[in-house]
Amino acid sequence: MLNFLIMAKAKIELIRGDITTLPVDVMVNAANSSLLGGGGVDGAIHRAAGPALLEECRTIGGCPAGEAVITGSGRLPCKKVIHTVGPVWQGGGQGEAALLASCYRKSLLLAAEAGLTSIAFPNISTGVYGYPKEEAANIAFKTVAGVLEETPVIKKVVFVCFDRENYGLYEKLMPSVTPG
Numbered sequence: 001m002l003n004f005l006i007m008a009k010a011k012i013e014l015i016r017g018d019i020t021t022l023p024v025d026v027m028v029n030a031a032n033s034s035l036l037g038g039g040g041v042d043g044a045i046h047r048a049a050g051p052a053l054l055e056e057c058r059t060i061g062g063c064p065a066g067e068a069v070i071t072g073s074g075r076l077p078c079k080k081v082i083h084t085v086g087p088v089w090q091g092g093g094q095g096e097a098a099l100l101a102s103c104y105r106k107s108l109l110l111a112a113e114a115g116l117t118s119i120a121f122p123n124i125s126t127g128v129y130g131y132p133k134e135e136a137a138n139i140a141f142k143t144v145a146g147v148l149e150e151t152p153v154i155k156k157v158v159f160v161c162f163d164r165e166n167y168g169l170y171e172k173l174m175p176s177v178t179p180g
Ligand code: ADP
Pocket: 017, 018, 019, 020, 030, 031, 039, 040, 041, 042, 044, 045, 086, 122, 123, 124, 125, 126, 127, 128, 129, 130, 160, 161, 162, 163, 166
């Protein structure tokens, strides 16, 4: 267990900032189930990608919570975008934890299947969808570490924290690899 966590941590990076500027193969969008754009990170990704991304999303016709789909990236610096739909927090009794874990897991599996080796995640569901940030960070970290062990294709996972609270929570989860 310890060994595998150390190995996984070596592939995990933490950044505070805007996901749309990152030089990774694929960035993950915390989309809503329509896939037709929204606020928060979804809005930022669509604004930076331009209209081609929305056009492609329109043809997909939606995505349920816990699932993920892959598209092109328009004008973004990455090769692909993975759109995953996080759960809306409803108090924790509606399978939110399993759905959130599924978002991270399915996104990583899609990336690996497409041969994409570096991936950036926002803090899915912790904005408008209201997921408690500490629980969400624990699920994100644990799920990603577990999948990294199964899928050698992925060489780098970047957790992109937009707000200070999330950054602090992730920092605590990976003190051995985060400088300062
Ligand atoms: P959700 O509906 O899944 O909660 P939000 O976009 O409202 O999605 O929020 C998810 C997380 O994305 C929040 O922690 C928010 O601070 C963060 N976020 C917002 N804009 C950006 C951005 N440009 N890059 C990275 N993260 C962002």
